[in-house]
Amino acid sequence: MQKKGFWQGLYQKLASPKLTVVIFLVLAAASIVGTLMPQGLGEAELQRHYGQRAIWFITTFGLNDLYHTGWFRLLLLILCANLVVCTIERLPKTLKIFRRREEQVDPEKLRKCSLNCQFISKLSRDETEARLTKIISEEFGALQRFDEADHVAGVAEKGRWSPLMVYVVHLSVLLVLCGALVGSIFGFKGFMNILEGEATNEVMLEGSDRGLNLPFQVRCDKFDVSYYDNGMPREFRSDLTLIRNGKDVLKRELRVNDPLTYDGVTFYQASYGAILKDADVELTDRESGAVRRLVIPFREWVDIPGTRDRAQILRFDEDFRGLGPVIVLIISRAGGEPSGSRILIERDFHGNRVENYNVRVLHAARIPYTGLQIKQDPGVWLVWLGFAAMLVGIGLTYYVSHRRLWVWAAADASKGTINVVIAGRTNRNEISFEREFNRLCGRLQAQLGQEKGGSKP
Amino acid sequence: MITSSILLAITTFAYLLCALLYLAGVIFRRRTIMLWGTITGAATLAAQMAGIILRWRESYQIGYGHAPLSNLYESLVFAAWAIMLIYLVMEYRTKQRALGVFPALFAFLAMAYASFSTGVSSKIQPLLPALKSNWLIAHVVTCFVGYAAFAVSFGISILYIARESKKKSGGDAHSLLPDLRQLDELNYQMVLFGFLWLSLGIITGSVWADLAWGAYWSWDPKETWSLITWLIYAALLHSRTMKGWRGSRVAWLSIIGFGCVLFTYFGVNFLLGGLHSYATTK
Numbered sequence A: 001m002q003k004k005g006f007w008q009g010l011y012q013k014l015a016s017p018k019l020t021v022v023i024f025l026v027l028a029a030a031s032i033v034g035t036l037m038p039q040g041l042g043e044a045e046l047q048r049h050y051g052q053r054a055i056w057f058i059t060t061f062g063l064n065d066l067y068h069t070g071w072f073r074l075l076l077l078i079l080c081a082n083l084v085v086c087t088i089e090r091l092p093k094t095l096k097i098f099r100r101r102e103e104q105v106d107p108e109k110l111r112k113c114s115l116n117c118q119f120i121s122k123l124s125r126d127e128t129e130a131r132l133t134k135i136i137s138e139e140f141g142a143l144q145r146f147d148e149a150d151h152v153a154g155v156a157e158k159g160r161w162s163p164l165m166v167y168v169v170h171l172s173v174l175l176v177l178c179g180a181l182v183g184s185i186f187g188f189k190g191f192m193n194i195l196e197g198e199a200t201n202e203v204m205l206e207g208s209d210r211g212l213n214l215p216f217q218v219r220c221d222k223f224d225v226s227y228y229d230n231g232m233p234r235e236f237r238s239d240l241t242l243i244r245n246g247k248d249v250l251k252r253e254l255r256v257n258d259p260l261t262y263d264g265v266t267f268y269q270a271s272y273g274a275i276l277k278d279a280d281v282e283l284t285d286r287e288s289g290a291v292r293r294l295v296i297p298f299r300e301w302v303d304i305p306g307t308r309d310r311a312q313i314l315r316f317d318e319d320f321r322g323l324g325p326v327i328v329l330i331i332s333r334a335g336g337e338p339s340g341s342r343i344l345i346e347r348d349f350h351g352n353r354v355e356n357y358n359v360r361v362l363h364a365a366r367i368p369y370t371g372l373q374i375k376q377d378p379g380v381w382l383v384w385l386g387f388a389a390m391l392v393g394i395g396l397t398y399y400v401s402h403r404r405l406w407v408w409a410a411a412d413a414s415k416g417t418i419n420v421v422i423a424g425r426t427n428r429n430e431i432s433f434e435r436e437f438n439r440l441c442g443r444l445q446a447q448l449g450q451e452k453g454g455s456k457p
Numbered sequence B: 001m002i003t004s005s006i007l008l009a010i011t012t013f014a015y016l017l018c019a020l021l022y023l024a025g026v027i028f029r030r031r032t033i034m035l036w037g038t039i040t041g042a043a044t045l046a047a048q049m050a051g052i053i054l055r056w057r058e059s060y061q062i063g064y065g066h067a068p069l070s071n072l073y074e075s076l077v078f079a080a081w082a083i084m085l086i087y088l089v090m091e092y093r094t095k096q097r098a099l100g101v102f103p104a105l106f107a108f109l110a111m112a113y114a115s116f117s118t119g120v121s122s123k124i125q126p127l128l129p130a131l132k133s134n135w136l137i138a139h140v141v142t143c144f145v146g147y148a149a150f151a152v153s154f155g156i157s158i159l160y161i162a163r164e165s166k167k168k169s170g171g172d173a174h175s176l177l178p179d180l181r182q183l184d185e186l187n188y189q190m191v192l193f194g195f196l197w198l199s200l201g202i203i204t205g206s207v208w209a210d211l212a213w214g215a216y217w218s219w220d221p222k223e224t225w226s227l228i229t230w231l232i233y234a235a236l237l238h239s240r241t242m243k244g245w246r247g248s249r250v251a252w253l254s255i256i257g258f259g260c261v262l263f264t265y266f267g268v269n270f271l272l273g274g275l276h277s278y279a280t281t282k
């Protein structure tokens, strides 16, 4: 008994539209927190910026990765439950109204409508009937009639399905969230850097140190950047070849904003850069004054000719603190402990030296690489479907309202005239409906109130 | 030779004139003055449209060749245009002239900020590769039509609250202004319209992000703030289905919602950008 009470209570809470508004506002507030607090900060960065208590608070509530925390997902789950329960509660009623066809008109009810007008027609019954039907059909749409011997009655309506559109909107929200869920469970996101001329199938997964091997290889045949006059990059482009079982299966250029999809995996041009191939270096021995020139491949030990010393380029940076490209050169003298220093490539700098050598880099040969973003998302079509449904649903909710117009006309035997009652109702956009209604009534009155044989338009 | 910058400069002052005419019409209760407000507004809208098209052509003459929707200046100009367009269509459909003060004022403020702020460059600049896409046009236009509708709704909400407090304190009904029920109804229509376009804006942005970067949603601050705005207006639409929530609470939600619009537009760039670079560079 106790248990049922709990579940019923929960169900009732979930059926309440008040909860919806509360969840919307809580989600908004939580999202605000997520934009004020930088996301994705690691342990070390937190230590640097915040005190002990703040860190406890941040890590307990996951504020540094707020949108992926359990409690944020729980909010979304409650929203979905709210949506489903509301639909279960309301859809049958809406459908019942949708299916019901009116079969009679009660003049008393019409007079109680907030939007109604009454007037007296001086025409004959046949003429009244004909003009009512004609004018209403012109202005409002087909008039369905269910007359009886003593009166004329009918109803015209528009947009009877418009109240159903809200359900389309609500369903669309569920579709989008389901699509996101499917994507996060069955898809992946990552990146790969490919040197010009090389091929790989290894993807580094985003937000983890794991990798993943694609069932095919990607080769970068060429990479190209073009610039505007003012130095801004205009476009970058990779010529890619996909290789499966040793055979080229697809060749294509990849540009920004123009991804490539193959076998469910999509590639995006995301970034670019270069690594060092080798450097042509001039070493001047400060003790003997001897000048030696040699080419040092990246990360390989090379003997310096005529000595027992060896040199290696340990690192390469395209730009070091605005001073241009640098290499880190290490030299080991006569097999001893190596020591090293940063060498500026494009500048003459007194610090360009290691051990007893002054160093000058004559040329640094680079190999460009292209940076590709890669993803597989089997849920994305659900998201697109949801988006489409949402736009159609909201659009039709806005543009179409359910408008009804009732008419009833009966002879007043004592005066020989006909009483006409018209009433209207709409589920939204009352003001424009009111204007339309008043114009219609004005036109009817003008047409029906005249004596027989009055001027016809 | 008429250039886009001359036309847009004229536009700025014409919107001020338009706002003043509407205001004078409301204060002195003269319909003819308000009619002149409408005429000025419509003429300015046309001149501004011409200015925008000229700027578009000029960008092709320079060789950059893109729609004038790519930076803060251009988006402010478009925002002013959209606000006035939406307002004038509403005016035409509802025959309510007296609501024009706020939209014309907002259009003027947007133009004045675009033209006179030192932080806003009006130079035609080339596009970064990431922005070179027809999605840019679809995305910016839809977002800004939504924002503009919310700006109009913001104006209606202020009027609603002002009229309500006047009514409570026993003030009279202003003969030219719509009554509270009409204001509420117009406000709701405007918010639903804005919600439709904001949804379109978020969705086009999301589809574009998926094409360009492979992620339709990545919780970056701009994206998140547009979602926050969307949630506030969703709350507004649903609060109307509850008893006793129509009227001033809806008006207040619309005011808060418009605050979110402004923050999405300016705040994220000026404040959060700074916060984030602070957090990652130090």
Ligand code: HEM
Pocket (backbone or CB within 6 Å): A015, A016, A017, A018, A020, A079, A080, A082, A083, A086, A087, A163, A166, A169, A170, A173, A394, A397, B234, B237, B238, B240, B241
């Ligand atoms: C993100 C999620 C949601 C979105 C985008 C959304 C959107 C909408 C829209 C656009 C309308 C039409 C506005 C109007 O007719 O005034 C609407 C109406 C409505 N929604 Fe939602 N909604 C959401 C979630 C919910 C939830 C969780 C509930 C559950 C209680 C709910 C209940 C309603 C109700 C009762 C209406 C009024 C229907 C009517 O006018 O007959 N909505 N919603």
